[in-house]
Amino acid sequence: MQFVEVELDPGEAAMGEAGSMFYMEADIEMETIFGDGSAQQTGLMGKLLGAGKRLLTGESLFTTVYTSKASDGKRKVAFAAPYPGKIIPIDLSQIGGTFICQKDAFLCAAKGVSLGIAFQRKLGVGFFGGEGFIMQKLEGDGMAFLHAGGTMHRRDLKPREVLRVDTGCLVGLQPSVEYDIKMVPGIKTALFGGEGLFFATLRGPGFVMLQSLPFARLASRIFAAAPMSKGGGGSGGEQGSILGGLGSIIGGDRD
Numbered sequence: 001m002q003f004v005e006v007e008l009d010p011g012e013a014a015m016g017e018a019g020s021m022f023y024m025e026a027d028i029e030m031e032t033i034f035g036d037g038s039a040q041q042t043g044l045m046g047k048l049l050g051a052g053k054r055l056l057t058g059e060s061l062f063t064t065v066y067t068s069k070a071s072d073g074k075r076k077v078a079f080a081a082p083y084p085g086k087i088i089p090i091d092l093s094q095i096g097g098t099f100i101c102q103k104d105a106f107l108c109a110a111k112g113v114s115l116g117i118a119f120q121r122k123l124g125v126g127f128f129g130g131e132g133f134i135m136q137k138l139e140g141d142g143m144a145f146l147h148a149g150g151t152m153h154r155r156d157l158k159p160r161e162v163l164r165v166d167t168g169c170l171v172g173l174q175p176s177v178e179y180d181i182k183m184v185p186g187i188k189t190a191l192f193g194g195e196g197l198f199f200a201t202l203r204g205p206g207f208v209m210l211q212s213l214p215f216a217r218l219a220s221r222i223f224a225a226a227p228m229s230k231g232g233g234g235s236g237g238e239q240g241s242i243l244g245g246l247g248s249i250i251g252g253d254r255d
Helices: 037-056 123-128 187-192 215-225 244-250
Strands: 003-008 013-017 021-024 028-034 062-068 075-080 085-091 098-101 106-110 114-119 134-139 143-149 152-157 162-166 170-173 178-183 198-203 206-211
Touching: 003 013, 003 062, 003 106, 013 075, 021 028, 021 062, 085 152, 085 206, 106 134, 143 170, 143 206, 143 215, 152 162, 162 206, 170 198
Parallel strands: none
Antiparallel strands: 003 075, 013 062, 013 106, 021 075, 028 062, 085 143, 098 134, 098 170, 106 143, 114 134, 152 206, 162 198, 170 206, 178 198
């Protein structure tokens, strides 16, 4: 479980996803606002528009801004990951100012980074891409931090280079990368291969970020291994043991 520690100069501010704060030092002022920090100076309609964008991407209506009010040096604020995985920094000023990511990947960023929405124009990507028609778009020239499950892997694609990945393993991509969905070839492979019916096809130029363990996959494995209960559950907590079923009966887990 990683976390991000940010050093703030006097008067400097950072924004974090609601509920992501780990700790902060004295003289840091915390303020909850509608939308993101970039919408603060654009009036009521700007705030409502920023909040509406975040609602469409499945995020909270609110963002928390942390501002250092110290006059004698730097102060630190930290943001924690919501589940096991990796945190990566994205310097928007070095990648053209825009990065598109999955809806729940954003963790924190420098104040002024805009959190918008990116619509998928292709029907196949919207229906079968794993993230629906709406993804999150980060814009600005500051630092942003993303979080995803398992290990994060950056892959730089050359012009017209193609990479095929599991639809749930895509974390984000540059706008220059073409994103499409293809059906797994062969009926037998599609039905019994265990990889689903579709995979994502990414075509360069640009770089993409991948995750080795999507949260949905982790949650499904935990649910499948959970003991049976009257309200639901999975296949039993000791499915790997020959005596797993007998142990559940002796232990009182079954009626």
